[in-house]
Amino acid sequence: MNANELADELDSISYDCTIEEWRASPVGSAAAMLRQQQAEIEALKHWQDTWRPFLKQHFGIEK
Amino acid sequence: MNANELAVELEHYLKGEEYDRLVWEIPDLLRQQQAELKELKLARLADLDVILKQRAEIELLFKEIPEFEKVFSNEPVAYVTGLNKFDSKMVDTVLKVGTPLYTHPASLVDWSYQQGYQVGKETHPAKTLTDEEITEIFDTTFEVHDYQDSFIKFARAILRKAQEKCTK
Numbered sequence: 557m558n559a560n561e562l563a564d565e566l567d568s569i570s571y572d573c574t575i576e577e578w579r580a581s582p583v584g585s586a587a588a589m590l591r592q593q594q595a596e597i598e599a600l601k602h603w604q605d606t607w608r609p610f611l612k613q614h615f616g617i618e619k
Numbered sequence: 620m621n622a623n624e625l626a627v628e629l630e631h632y633l634k635g636e637e638y639d640r641l642v643w644e645i646p647d648l649l650r651q652q653q654a655e656l657k658e659l660k661l662a663r664l665a666d667l668d669v670i671l672k673q674r675a676e677i678e679l680l681f682k683e684i685p686e687f688e689k690v691f692s693n694e695p696v697a698y699v700t701g702l703n704k705f706d707s708k709m710v711d712t713v714l715k716v717g718t719p720l721y722t723h724p725a726s727l728v729d730w731s732y733q734q735g736y737q738v739g740k741e742t743h744p745a746k747t748l749t750d751e752e753i754t755e756i757f758d759t760t761f762e763v764h765d766y767q768d769s770f771i772k773f774a775r776a777i778l779r780k781a782q783e784k785c786t787k
Contacts, residue, residue, distance in 0.1 A: 559648055566645070586645050593652040600659035607666055614770070615673055 559594040563587040685750065748780060756780060 566587035573581070579588070611617040699718040748756075760772040 559652060562644065562648060586649065589649060590645075590652070593649070593656060597652060597655055597659060600656070600663055603663060604659070604666070607670065611666070611669060611673075615669075617669055617673075 559590040563590040563594075566590075681753075684753070748777065748784070752780060753777065 563586075566583050579585075697720045699716050699720065756776045757773060760776045761769045
């Protein structure tokens, strides 16, 4: 199960509370944080995939 | 609250069935993500450092272009003005005052070559671009958000412009 799938599953958990209360709860916060961190990781990986071949091709720098 | 603090709080919050299954999974995944993010951010900083160094070197090369153009454009770099003091290299020279001096060896061979050089210079002007032309091409091809392709676009545009000058 990846972070986004886990976040979806957390969304389905409810403890007799309002949406606002749920969002403010640790479970709601965890779901949001899992998604946010996953998006950040993907953006950074995309950045690496873009720049590293360029540095290797034009400047011979391999990382 | 960062991921690690949240993970600790989650361990106290979850209950029942979910507790057994998720109490390990969520904190573990959050901590794993946090570690991965830290590593990726450090790697990005290192990459940025390399990119900025390469950029500085390229900018330095751009600044040297006018000097290279001066050397390779067959323009005289100086003229004989006469001797103010004894110079062992110049004392036996037959060059008259006003003779242009070149760094390009071919232009110093002999009179007939000089004549040919003059004719060639007039009929085939140097294929160089002015600073303004280079700057104009740079402005129209270089895009900050597309840094990677911009070098290639810039180089191709320079070559195209120089070629246009040749065929005119």
